[in-house]
Amino acid sequence: MGDTDAFGKLELELRRGVVVLATLSQLRTPRYGYELRQALADKGLPIEEGTLYPLLRRLETQGLLKSEWKIEDGPPRRYYALNADGRKLLKKLTESWQGMNDAMGRLLKEDGQ
């Protein structure tokens, strides 16, 4: 029971660490909330809607995203996309993530031997 709890909490922390980077990575082109969630899920990283939709607003408030209301074959939808600062941050975070990912790969490989 304790192991399951610990796994759940630690996995949640891992996911929290990558949610922002994953979201930014899918906003190079404008997307609205539901579309973005589908895109992330299709690529293997489902994020709960209750987490993702507020996150988009927070990232916009932080000055990393731009957004606008559009009407395209359906109801009005708010589309989000990276602005200049968001693109710079995505580049930096990607480099940082790749460095950590390589290091973790080496660490876990050593551990498995």
Added chain:
Amino acid sequence: MNANDVIESYVADVAVRLPRRQRNDVAFELRALLNEELQARAEEAGREADAAMATELLRAFGQPADVAARYRPALTIIDPADGHKFLRTAVIGLVVIWCAGLLTQLRQPIGSASGLLGALGQWWLGVVIPSMWWPGVLVVGFGLAAWARRRKPQTPQWQPRAADRIHGGRAAMAMGVVGIVCGLSVLIEPRWILDLFWSGHAAPAAYTALTYTDTFLQRQALCLFVLVALNIPLFIAVMAHGSWSARLRRIETGLAVATCVAMAWAVLDGPIMMAPDSDRTAKFFMVLIIVFVLIDMAIKLLRSVRPAPKRQVRA
């Protein structure tokens, strides 16, 4: 209630918790997104969306208060680093206030069970409930400290410091020696002060007020004055050594304990001064000194760190 009503109700519950300037815009977007989520669920289930399906979706989405909080940057009033300190200070302060209030209530004559209940009721209404000012003051204080740290993140860097350093340096120690000598001069013969300022012409009552009883002079005085005087060679030794060694600290603690015991003995043994008023004053200050010394020793004990591996219990 249909599925739309359920979503409208949820959106309203979330939006009302948001700042007015973004409330309507977020509500409009959230409603559209939830409708799309619900539609997708209905298609997956192969049936029309209904209130039960909408409720299930929204329960998974989260409590309205939690969702509203996620739309805003995290607000921290007390820094997590201060959390334990805040809790400890709040609890200790409340316990002190409550105990002091309870003792004050119980000192009054209580003749019956109803009298005891009445005293407890007065304690509850007059001490416990008003004591909530203390956590309030702490929240404001810790909140301001956290705000100041966020405003000026470049707080002073941590500096190593020697555990055995002399607070204030040798100059402070020298001042301490002078203070003990002066204090002893007054304590041994308090009437000397009257002669100094009034050249022996002070009122007789003033001389009586500053006269020790024979009992005190014969029993505790010598012991007490010697213990206070022993601080002089101790301070000189610390100045010569340049810092507090473990042995000097042990001697300091031993002297403090012995002085407290001697003072407690003097307080409990009978009158110290001839005049009742000055006797009460002298005893009040002695008790105050004992309390401060004991609190200081308790704090030092609680804050002491002796790195050592935790003993493992073998099966």
